[in-house]
Amino acid sequence: MPKRKLSWHYTIGWPFLFAVIVLLFFPTPAYAMHIAEGILPLxxxxxxxVIAFIFIALGIQVIKKHTAEVRGLMPLLGLVGAAIFLISVFPIPVPITGTSSHPTGTPLAAILVGPFISTVLGAIALLIQALFLAHGGISTWGANIVSMAVVGSFVGFGTFILLRKFNVPLFIAAFAAGMLGDWATYATTSLELALALHGTGSMWDMFHIIVVAFAPTQLPLGILEGLLTGGIVVLVYQRRPELLACFTPHAFRLPLKERSQ
Incomplete structure (x- = not known):
């Protein structure tokens, strides 16, 4: 079977590459992005x-399958991975929780390349942030993968596919995917922290405290991420619809009708 070819303007990736270089070599003071190093017990x-590596292994298998079928896939994955890195690299510290609020980028990535591949790309972005920017940590890498890369990807993707099944307009479906994927990430982070840190007290009381601490920053950030996700998905669909149809063709059954949206 001949490979499907993805036509893509690779020069779009240069702004992302430049931004990554700036962040790596001219870093701002490190904040405890995601769940910080040493917060979780061993x-x-x-x-x-363990949970994170199961999803990463599945994601690698999906990448191998698509690499054999789709020509030009790896540059696209590099661009999407850079987008996750940049979207999730700017933290807003949250008191009490030992972590921070920020957009995730994984719901958008899941719409573009599917949730399993998005999980792998999110894991790589998180590792680079932990190693070079002191955002997150190595001991908490798995927890951050589960919350941002796994949950963010699958909730965002599932929301998008479900809404598109009922012919919800493209922007609204992508907006809801970005917003709910963002909020689900922080609900999961709150649960991870509460499970590990509640001590002799109630885990649900600790969960409530952490969720309330996140809410003032994360609720509006989720809405902003929804707007960003919706805008980018519509833009890509208008300019390069084959990129979207390559990974989620069942979500794009109305190709010409929505070009004007």
Whole structure:
């Protein structure tokens, strides 16, 4: 079977590459982005690592399958991975929780390349942030993968596919995917922290405290991420619809009708 070819303007990736270089070599003071190093006990860190690696292994298999079928896939994945890195790299510190609020980028990535591939790209972005920017940590890498890369990707993707199944307009479906994927990420982060840190108290009381601490920043950030996701998906669909149809063709059954949206 001949490979499907993805036509893409690779020069679009240069702004992302430049921004990554600036962030790596001229970093701002490090904040405790995602769940910070040393926050989680070893047993919880190990559990989240196991779960994360299961999804990463599945994602690698999906990448191998698509690489054999789609020509020009790897540059696209590099661009989407850079987008996740940039969207999720600017933190807003949250008191009490030992973490921070920020957009995730994984719901958008899941719409573009599917949730399993998005999980792998999110994991790579999180690792680079932990190693070079002191955002997050190595011991908490697994937990951050589960919350941002796994949950953010699958909730965003599932929301998008479900709404498109009922012929919800493209922008609204992508907006809801970005917003709910963002909020689901922080609900998961809150749960991870509450499970590990509640001590002799109620886990649900701790969960409530952490969710309330996140809410003032994360609720509006989720709405902004929804707007960003909706805008980018519509733009890509108008300019390069074959990129979207390559990974989620069942979500784009109305190709010409929505070009004007």
């Amino acid at each position: 047993n919880w860190s190990a559990l989240w690592y």
